[in-house]
Amino acid sequence: MNASLDDATRRELIAYLRTIAHPGRDVDGIGDEINLFETGVLDSLAVIEIIEYLEQKHGLDFARRGLQPADLTTLEAMLRLIKDAAR
Amino acid sequence: MIRALMQTHENPKAISAATSATGRFSIWGLASALLLWHWHYADVWQTLQPHLVMMVLALPFVLAWPARRRLVLSIATTLTIAEFFGEHYLRGLDFAAPATWGSHPTALLHFAELTGGVVLGLYALFLIACRFRSLPALAQRHPVVMLHAGIWILIGAMLRWPQLWVLSTFLPVLAWRVAYLAQLAARGNLGSSSFGDHLFCLWPVYGPSNSTPIGKGAEFLSRHEARNGEQLARSQLAGLKLLILAFAWTIARQAMDAAVYGDPSSPFRGLFGGLSLELPRLQRMMELHLTDARSAVACLYLELIRWTLEIAVYGHLVVGSLRLLGFHVFRHTYRPLLAESLVDFWGRWTYYYKEVLNDFFFFPTFLRSSWASPKVRLFLAVFAAALVGNMYFDVLWNLDLLLYGKREWMWAHWGSRTVYCTLLATGIWVSMLRQKQERSGQAIRRSGGLARAQRIAGVLTFYALAHVWNTGSTVLGPFDCFAWLLAVAGIRPMSM
Numbered sequence: 310m311n312a313s314l315d316d317a318t319r320r321e322l323i324a325y326l327r328t329i330a331h332p333g334r335d336v337d338g339i340g341d342e343i344n345l346f347e348t349g350v351l352d353s354l355a356v357i358e359i360i361e362y363l364e365q366k367h368g369l370d371f372a373r374r375g376l377q378p379a380d381l382t383t384l385e386a387m388l389r390l391i392k393d394a395a396r
Numbered sequence: 397m398i399r400a401l402m403q404t405h406e407n408p409k410a411i412s413a414a415t416s417a418t419g420r421f422s423i424w425g426l427a428s429a430l431l432l433w434h435w436h437y438a439d440v441w442q443t444l445q446p447h448l449v450m451m452v453l454a455l456p457f458v459l460a461w462p463a464r465r466r467l468v469l470s471i472a473t474t475l476t477i478a479e480f481f482g483e484h485y486l487r488g489l490d491f492a493a494p495a496t497w498g499s500h501p502t503a504l505l506h507f508a509e510l511t512g513g514v515v516l517g518l519y520a521l522f523l524i525a526c527r528f529r530s531l532p533a534l535a536q537r538h539p540v541v542m543l544h545a546g547i548w549i550l551i552g553a554m555l556r557w558p559q560l561w562v563l564s565t566f567l568p569v570l571a572w573r574v575a576y577l578a579q580l581a582a583r584g585n586l587g588s589s590s591f592g593d594h595l596f597c598l599w600p601v602y603g604p605s606n607s608t609p610i611g612k613g614a615e616f617l618s619r620h621e622a623r624n625g626e627q628l629a630r631s632q633l634a635g636l637k638l639l640i641l642a643f644a645w646t647i648a649r650q651a652m653d654a655a656v657y658g659d660p661s662s663p664f665r666g667l668f669g670g671l672s673l674e675l676p677r678l679q680r681m682m683e684l685h686l687t688d689a690r691s692a693v694a695c696l697y698l699e700l701i702r703w704t705l706e707i708a709v710y711g712h713l714v715v716g717s718l719r720l721l722g723f724h725v726f727r728h729t730y731r732p733l734l735a736e737s738l739v740d741f742w743g744r745w746t747y748y749y750k751e752v753l754n755d756f757f758f759f760p761t762f763l764r765s766s767w768a769s770p771k772v773r774l775f776l777a778v779f780a781a782a783l784v785g786n787m788y789f790d791v792l793w794n795l796d797l798l799l800y801g802k803r804e805w806m807w808a809h810w811g812s813r814t815v816y817c818t819l820l821a822t823g824i825w826v827s828m829l830r831q832k833q834e835r836s837g838q839a840i841r842r843s844g845g846l847a848r849a850q851r852i853a854g855v856l857t858f859y860a861l862a863h864v865w866n867t868g869s870t871v872l873g874p875f876d877c878f879a880w881l882l883a884v885a886g887i888r889p890m891s892m
Contacts (some may be wrong), residue, residue: 371763
């Protein structure tokens with residue numbers, strides 16, 4: 310994935326997370342390595358919504374690749390998953 | 397004032413004070429006083445009691461040598477295993493009268509063999525996990541399923557040879573903790589960890605000899621482990637806060653026992669001058685076929701509150717201990733009575749129990765059912781966790797019922813539990829669908845204090861009613877529970 314695609318993916322992901330974040334919690338300003346669940350930006354229901362989003366939008370097959378606990382906790386980890394899937 | 401006190405673990409001055417020698421000594425002193433108070437006065441769950449004492453003994457070593465935390469915990473774990481088997485061994489020797497080591501001097505040798513055997517057994521499990529990639533393909537693909545297949549082979553052996561029943565005392569304790577180890581090995585995350593990194597999670601010194609793995613496994617604990625003096629101080633202050641909360645809830649529970657149930661063992665009985673509502677506990681009320689509507693309604697809600705207090709005390713003591721040891725993990729119970737949705741209550745009531753069901757039932761099902769529509773997919777995952785997982789967990793925890801083989805007991809307990817789990821699964825599924833709709837804007841959540849109060853009341857009513865099928869009675873079957881509810885509602889009198 311080149312840099313511009315990276316940026317576009319990042320923007321799309323943040324836009325999606327904004328729709329499932331707790332009201333009043335800022336997704337845009339949060340760092341890539343910050344745990345979105347421990348900081349209360351996302352809750353446990355958000356995990357399944359992110360899984361569905363990544364499967365549908367980026368074709369990730371979690372049934373095949375499995376899911377590590379840290380895979381969906383930070384923006385950086387989610388972007389890494391998308392990048393791996395695009396290879 | 398109270399808010400500031402509850403946030404002490406975020407106060408820089410308090411953190412700085414807690415890192416000093418005097419601060420560490422004060423933390424140990426206060427924590428020990430609270431742990432010992434619960435051990436001596438608070439009639440906490442019996443499985444937790446020895447751990448409270450062991451924590452008091454282990455804590456000063458952890459405070460003095462935080463970098464040697466895992467070594468201290470491994471030694472303390474071995475002592476905890478010894479204590480566990482010592483108690484069971486003595487109980488097995490003489491049911492009629494309390495036995496002592498003095499009355500059975502040769503027993504000490506057998507008991508030492510048993511303790512050593514268990515530690516060696518755990519070491520063998522760790523070695524198997526380390527050689528995960530050499531295991532048969534089936535075990536590599538489904539490690540947790542294979543682990544539980546092994547457990548059921550042992551259960552089969554127990555049914556055949558009753559002398560193996562001692563296994564039933566610790567199989568449920570290990571089942572889910574070893575499952576976390578297996579999951580870690582399957583992910584290839586075991587890395588260069590040593591046996592000592594896992595022993596204290598497999599048989600936790602922070603308590604208890606119970607099947608819910610509070611603190612999950614080594615991976616989860618490592619993620620939340622204090623890396624420096626400041627993090628340790630923050631974790632310990634947060635741990636102290638939970639012990640203080642446990643103390644407060646224990647006092648509230650004892651006051652409730654005196655005022656509501658007229659419990660003669662409550663220290664508040666005398667203080668209230670013997671005044672009490674004299675309500676029976678829910679299980680007793682149902683078993684005695686008491687159906688007065690007002691008493692029954694009060695009993696249903698109060699049972700939920702009392703049960704929540706008990707769980708909160710237990711969870712706070714365990715998580716508080718973990719935090720004192722330097723593992724700053726989430727609470728087991730977090731204000732469940734203020735939850736505004738069924739799924740929210742479930743996550744706040746017993747967090748680590750929910751996590752076991754999520755980790756081993758919900759997510760595996762959810763990930764494998766991408767073929768289904770979103771609603772069906774969620775239904776399958778929720779029912780796999782809240783019904784199938786919940787029932788399976790309970791069967792392992794109540795192995796005695798299976799071993800004694802009394803069908804009427806099994807029907808009463810597990811029949812009723814199946815209804816409870818089905819209600820729970822249905823409620824959580826509907827609640828999750830509704831939350832999804834609210835997020836996508838398809839449903840609107842009413843705002844304001846009244847709407848909030850209505851939502852909280854709805855959640856409490858659901859769980860209070862569902863609890864009718866979750867009293868643990870081995871007398872009342874699922875239809876008896878339903879008949880009791882109908883009789884309370886005045887729809888059909890209860891036949892005696």
